[in-house]
Amino acid sequence: MNHEKHVLSILVDNEPGVLSRISGLFSGRGYNIDSLCVAETTDPAISRITIVTSAEMPVVEQIKKQLNKLINVIKVYELTGSEFVEREMALIKVNAQPEHRAEILRIVDIFRCKVVDVGLTHYTVEVTGTEEKLSALITLLKPIGIKEIVKTGVVALFRDPK
Amino acid sequence: MKLKGSQILMKVLKEEGVDTIFGYPGGAVLDIYDALVKTDIRHILVRHEQAAVHAADGYARASGKVGVCLVTSGPGATNTVTGIASANMDSIPMVILTGQVPTALIGNDAFQEVDIVGITRPCTKHNYLVKKTEDLARVIKEAFFIAKSGRPGPVLIDLPKDMINQVIDYAPPEEPRMKSYNPTCHPNKKQLQKVVKLIRDSEKPAIFAGGGVVLAKASAELTEFARKAGIPVMGSLMGLGAFPGTDPLWLGMLGMHGTYRANMATAHCDLLIAVGVRFDDRVTGKTDAFASNATIVQIDIDPTSIHKNIPVSIPIVGDCKTALKHLNKLLDEADLSGLSARRRQWLDQIESWKSTRPLAYCQSGKIKPQYVVEKLYELTKGKALITTEVGQNQMWAAQYYHFDQPNHFITSGGLGCMGFGLPAAIGAQVAAPEKLVVDIAGDGSIQMNIQEMATAMQHNLPVKIVILNNGFLGMVRQWQELFYDKCYAHTCMDFAPDFVKLAEAFGAVGLRATTPEEVEAVLKEGLSTPNAVIMDFVVEPEEGVYPMVPSGAPITEMLLV
Ligand SMILES: Cc1ncc(C[n+]2csc(CCOP(=O)(O)OP(=O)(O)O)c2C)c(N)n1
Numbered sequence: 001m002n003h004e005k006h007v008l009s010i011l012v013d014n015e016p017g018v019l020s021r022i023s024g025l026f027s028g029r030g031y032n033i034d035s036l037c038v039a040e041t042t043d044p045a046i047s048r049i050t051i052v053t054s055a056e057m058p059v060v061e062q063i064k065k066q067l068n069k070l071i072n073v074i075k076v077y078e079l080t081g082s083e084f085v086e087r088e089m090a091l092i093k094v095n096a097q098p099e100h101r102a103e104i105l106r107i108v109d110i111f112r113c114k115v116v117d118v119g120l121t122h123y124t125v126e127v128t129g130t131e132e133k134l135s136a137l138i139t140l141l142k143p144i145g146i147k148e149i150v151k152t153g154v155v156a157l158f159r160d161p162k
Numbered sequence: 163m164k165l166k167g168s169q170i171l172m173k174v175l176k177e178e179g180v181d182t183i184f185g186y187p188g189g190a191v192l193d194i195y196d197a198l199v200k201t202d203i204r205h206i207l208v209r210h211e212q213a214a215v216h217a218a219d220g221y222a223r224a225s226g227k228v229g230v231c232l233v234t235s236g237p238g239a240t241n242t243v244t245g246i247a248s249a250n251m252d253s254i255p256m257v258i259l260t261g262q263v264p265t266a267l268i269g270n271d272a273f274q275e276v277d278i279v280g281i282t283r284p285c286t287k288h289n290y291l292v293k294k295t296e297d298l299a300r301v302i303k304e305a306f307f308i309a310k311s312g313r314p315g316p317v318l319i320d321l322p323k324d325m326i327n328q329v330i331d332y333a334p335p336e337e338p339r340m341k342s343y344n345p346t347c348h349p350n351k352k353q354l355q356k357v358v359k360l361i362r363d364s365e366k367p368a369i370f371a372g373g374g375v376v377l378a379k380a381s382a383e384l385t386e387f388a389r390k391a392g393i394p395v396m397g398s399l400m401g402l403g404a405f406p407g408t409d410p411l412w413l414g415m416l417g418m419h420g421t422y423r424a425n426m427a428t429a430h431c432d433l434l435i436a437v438g439v440r441f442d443d444r445v446t447g448k449t450d451a452f453a454s455n456a457t458i459v460q461i462d463i464d465p466t467s468i469h470k471n472i473p474v475s476i477p478i479v480g481d482c483k484t485a486l487k488h489l490n491k492l493l494d495e496a497d498l499s500g501l502s503a504r505r506r507q508w509l510d511q512i513e514s515w516k517s518t519r520p521l522a523y524c525q526s527g528k529i530k531p532q533y534v535v536e537k538l539y540e541l542t543k544g545k546a547l548i549t550t551e552v553g554q555n556q557m558w559a560a561q562y563y564h565f566d567q568p569n570h571f572i573t574s575g576g577l578g579c580m581g582f583g584l585p586a587a588i589g590a591q592v593a594a595p596e597k598l599v600v601d602i603a604g605d606g607s608i609q610m611n612i613q614e615m616a617t618a619m620q621h622n623l624p625v626k627i628v629i630l631n632n633g634f635l636g637m638v639r640q641w642q643e644l645f646y647d648k649c650y651a652h653t654c655m656d657f658a659p660d661f662v663k664l665a666e667a668f669g670a671v672g673l674r675a676t677t678p679e680e681v682e683a684v685l686k687e688g689l690s691t692p693n694a695v696i697m698d699f700v701v702e703p704e705e706g707v708y709p710m711v712p713s714g715a716p717i718t719e720m721l722l723v
Pocket of ligand 1: 553554556603605637
């Protein structure tokens, strides 16, 4: 069986404890969370949580039903399987010794990302894109030396008909 | 209108029809208790908060209402957790009110502060921390609504002390409307039509009824359905009483300690109609082998119960009472001629399973625990409210007492919580003062909440306790006998109190039987005593519960007597 990645977008009451109910459901029932993002929507009473989970299909169905059962969950959407846009952002602090600076800037250019902080020995690169793009960039920067990295986790939305 | 938080609480509880609360006071709930005594709500003072929750559980099941408990913060709150977990597993409607330190102190490790909302998040249907007195009335109303609607369950409300003693301008709340909570009650009619077609085409149908039928108050509809369609019925532990236990179509309990015929019928049926069940592992055994020849229909109000453990062909989400009513109507319109002739062979087959392998035990010079339950059934004519502890006693009660009505078998099914039976009996007796309430107990379990004898005495609740005293933690011993080479590691209760003297110390009546000849007389005397009674039956120490399906085996692989 394949453990595919599934992107779930969950609208919840914007209340204390709700995130804990959701993460508790995943840990208590042995489901995976690959990444999790949460922020308020345009309606301050509602937050949107984006969770990427990897599981077999019947388990994903069960996860969706269990989420729906939580009183504070308003709606659960599964994006995987439909048309959707997905983005993740990372800040990558790379070793930037003089002999590597040009190389780093070339890579930054190719990936259309930005250097947002410069020091004597480092660049901090900001990159936005799909998980694949981020991991391709990280692969290229690794040999030069990544000092630190932080990722936001995936956010995603359905594409509307054009 | 100016009202104090505690007055608002009482007002809304009354509006919700609460007439009884099981509880235990403490510093954080002084204001609530002060308001409570000024109402006509009855308060049952327990001796341990776990018992308050089990009692509310028994009360809820015997009365069909929402059970209510009230406890203080900190240790009062943590003591409720086992009871809440049990009620949650068995879907019992309940509201638990816990005191909390004042909001300003929350997070400071204040005296008797615990994060009970955090602790009970995974074992309640929902829970609340009240942060504004203005929210109090709405929260209570929502809690009752959530507890009793959809698949019922316990809801906890944590009440910081300042929320309760503040005075506010009270505005009555509206009826609860939650955009995020709206359980599906109306089953899909097309799916129901498919069921009727399946019934018409089936040669070997069976119905599997669970606690959901009892909770939905759908026993009459289920009985009509089974009889109309001529389909034999088996039950889960929680489903006992959902269908009359003396009806010829009744096959008994299914699963690990199910009857031979129920387990065989499940393995051989070509259509299994499951109503209000969740296919617990104690029912299914090895899931791949479960009902492997059958098309499975599952009706349940909780979508997560469907396809969780057993894949089904026809899932139907909805209230089982509504679904069964509709099915009965469809059956009335359907042409069922010739069905009974085609089913003859199947029913004959079941009959032969029943006659060749009935529930049985071997007689000996000692008292057999099964015999005690049989006699109890006979003497009470099956009319008593039976609660149980957990272990062999629970299984013998399930096997040898026959339940013709729902809500007469009150047991901790999902959690299997020792210490449940006595407090649950107390709650049931409060709900049904005119009924005979009997706790079928083991000598181990009864010691877990024996202090509740004092509660029964204080409130004049004449509960009867039947201890099947085998000197062992019998069910665990049985597993050690069968699967651990009889190495009885710490399952022998070398010391036990003298239960007769113990009863007397509580001011109750204690009786004992040590030979089979004494059983009937002790039961007769005990049951007719208008006081709480402990009956101590000294039974065969190493008796086993059979049939038994070893854990994880297919349910056709039964160890028999
Ligand atoms: C609170 C709790 N602790 C432990 C267990 C594990 N357990 C299940 S049955 C059982 C033995 C019960 O012994 P007893 O009450 O004497 O009943 P018997 O099986 O002998 O009828 C035990 C220890 C449990 N179910 N609940």
